[in-house]
Amino acid sequence: MPALRELQAAFLRAMFGPDEPELLETIVGDALPPAARLQIYRHHVLTSLTEVLQTTFPVVCRLVDERFFRYAADAYIRQYPPEAPCLFEYGAHFPAFLAAFPPCRHLEYLADVARLEWAMHTAVHAEVHMPLDPAELGGLAPHDVAQLTFEFDPSVTLLDSPWPIDQIWRVNQAGEEMHAPIDLSAGEGALEIRRWEDDVVFRRLDPAIYTFRTTLAAGHPLAMAAEAALAACQEFDCTAALHELLTDGVIIGFTL
Amino acid sequence: MVHRSTSAKLGVGIGLRAPHVAEMLATRPAIGWLEVHAENYMGEGAPLAALERLRADYPLSVHGVGLSLGSAEALDNRHLSRLQRLRARLEPTFVSEHLSWSMARGVYLNHLLPLPYTEETLAVVAQHVIHTQEVLQCRLLIENPSSYLRFAHSAIPEPEFLGELVRRTGCGLLCDVNNIYVSCCNLGDDPVTYLDTLPACAVGEIHLAGHAVNDADGQTILIDDHGAPVSDAVWALYGHALAHFGSVPTLIEWDTHIPELAVLCAEARTAERFMQRTEEEGYAGVA
Numbered sequence: 001m002p003a004l005r006e007l008q009a010a011f012l013r014a015m016f017g018p019d020e021p022e023l024l025e026t027i028v029g030d031a032l033p034p035a036a037r038l039q040i041y042r043h044h045v046l047t048s049l050t051e052v053l054q055t056t057f058p059v060v061c062r063l064v065d066e067r068f069f070r071y072a073a074d075a076y077i078r079q080y081p082p083e084a085p086c087l088f089e090y091g092a093h094f095p096a097f098l099a100a101f102p103p104c105r106h107l108e109y110l111a112d113v114a115r116l117e118w119a120m121h122t123a124v125h126a127e128v129h130m131p132l133d134p135a136e137l138g139g140l141a142p143h144d145v146a147q148l149t150f151e152f153d154p155s156v157t158l159l160d161s162p163w164p165i166d167q168i169w170r171v172n173q174a175g176e177e178m179h180a181p182i183d184l185s186a187g188e189g190a191l192e193i194r195r196w197e198d199d200v201v202f203r204r205l206d207p208a209i210y211t212f213r214t215t216l217a218a219g220h221p222l223a224m225a226a227e228a229a230l231a232a233c234q235e236f237d238c239t240a241a242l243h244e245l246l247t248d249g250v251i252i253g254f255t256l
Numbered sequence: 257m258v259h260r261s262t263s264a265k266l267g268v269g270i271g272l273r274a275p276h277v278a279e280m281l282a283t284r285p286a287i288g289w290l291e292v293h294a295e296n297y298m299g300e301g302a303p304l305a306a307l308e309r310l311r312a313d314y315p316l317s318v319h320g321v322g323l324s325l326g327s328a329e330a331l332d333n334r335h336l337s338r339l340q341r342l343r344a345r346l347e348p349t350f351v352s353e354h355l356s357w358s359m360a361r362g363v364y365l366n367h368l369l370p371l372p373y374t375e376e377t378l379a380v381v382a383q384h385v386i387h388t389q390e391v392l393q394c395r396l397l398i399e400n401p402s403s404y405l406r407f408a409h410s411a412i413p414e415p416e417f418l419g420e421l422v423r424r425t426g427c428g429l430l431c432d433v434n435n436i437y438v439s440c441c442n443l444g445d446d447p448v449t450y451l452d453t454l455p456a457c458a459v460g461e462i463h464l465a466g467h468a469v470n471d472a473d474g475q476t477i478l479i480d481d482h483g484a485p486v487s488d489a490v491w492a493l494y495g496h497a498l499a500h501f502g503s504v505p506t507l508i509e510w511d512t513h514i515p516e517l518a519v520l521c522a523e524a525r526t527a528e529r530f531m532q533r534t535e536e537e538g539y540a541g542v543a
Binding site: 084 | 305306322323327329360363364369372374376380406408409443473475477
């Protein structure tokens with residue numbers, strides 16, 4: 001009779017691996033053999049986690065078809081099984097896994113579509129914060145303004161891709177007719193994904209604004225973000241960009 | 257403590273699932289109460305905000321599926337404190353969990369896995385239930401699992417194990433009638449004997465759901481998929497349960513092939529008719 005800890009360790013191995021005779025011997029096999037009984041649990045563990053990934057990454061699933069998705073998900077689940085019971089947090093490594101998964105290496109945009117879906121998914125469950133009231137910044141000296149750093153709303157993700165992943169996402173929504181093929185050379189997409197009221201939305205940012213916001217989101221001061229944005233585009237208007245940032249509701253705090 | 261006199265008035269509720277939230281908010285159907293899976297509401301944002309709106313109109317039960325009370329290892333304290341925060345925020349009428357395990361060596365197996373019913377397991381589960389009740393500052397209802405296997409060294413029948421757990425921890429029981437039926441069919445036990453062995457006064461909630469009938473190597477096996485109407489056999493067993501336990505608050509669960517909200521409401525009406533009939537006939541008369 002195995003101790004509970006050893007029994008559970010053996011059961012865990014069996015969920016992701018072959019049957020072990022020692023474990024099978026602990027299971028009563030009347031009417032149905034122990035291996036068939038164990039298989040019911042194994043099947044449920046793998047299919048239910050696959051369904052979790054399918055719910056979080058529906059466009060990826062549509063792009064590769066369901067059969068291939070299940071195959072990729074199975075490999076992912078074995079490599080990165082969940083570490084905690086809140087399954088809305090499961091799947092963070094799936095985009096990077098897809099990028100390195102040899103059978104879909106030819107779908108170069110796939111991992112970035114997965115990143116977009118993960119960003120949208122995490123925005124749904126992100127902590128809710130009140131946006132910063134721009135009036136709180138009134139009366140700061142110019143030198144202080146240059147040193148400002150900002151805290152972004154936790155639902156915000158800034159995502160850059162060499163592929164038009166926003167277009168790929170849109171034409172692959174359920175109920176959407178398959179449009180004319182997307183021109184994959186149509187250009188990169190620098191996207192901002194965020195919660196907006198009860199929805200999650202994304203939009204394209206122009207390259208200078210994207211640089212400005214990613215520099216700020218990395219915790220750098222306003223002066224450095226403005227410099228980086230100017231380097232990306234000489235026409236960058238820092239005053240307008242700062243005004244837009246503060247009225248967009250994506251900033252929840254600042255430090256001097 | 258579960259106060260039967262007040263909780264019985266809850267009648268029949270439904271498990272709240274994501275596809276029904278918008279319709280629930282818009283139509284507020286006449287449902288006795290709602291139950292949610294705790295783990296789905298441990299994030300922030302729209303799901304929790306919607307639940308807080310519904311909570312104003314419906315009594316709420318928080319049903320955990322991930323605490324892994326049967327793990328030989330220590331409980332996941334991060335998860336337990338998230339459960340505590342949710343309980344404090346939602347102030348549910350009931351908090352429930354399962355007689356099962358799902359965590360081992362830092363891996364969460366998304367399933368309610370079976371336990372050997374031994375003195376060692378009883379000590380482990382009792383300790384975890386006591387600790388959880390201390391942290392949550394409330395009485396837990398513990399649900400009987402659906403089983404597809406039995407361990408050869410399981411020495412204690414499941415309903416007796418649950419009875420002893422109640423005695424040691426002061427917890428209540430969530431009697432899942434469908435799980436009893438599924439387990440007894442799969443393991444060759446008698447569901448009526450099972451029900452009659454449970455300590456009736458500890459049962460604070462009943463679950464009802466549908467199951468699938470599958471074939472495995474030529475052997476019929478029932479799968480607890482919550483994906484169909486409650487079967488006739490389970491309704492009959494529910495009638496027996498009500499006669500034995502009294503009009504315990506009852507929940508309809510549906511998790512796969514989720515139908516229209518109206519279908520769940522109709523199942524709830526059926527359960528209400530069983531409850532009314534039991535009350536009219538008197539508990540002893542139906543048994």
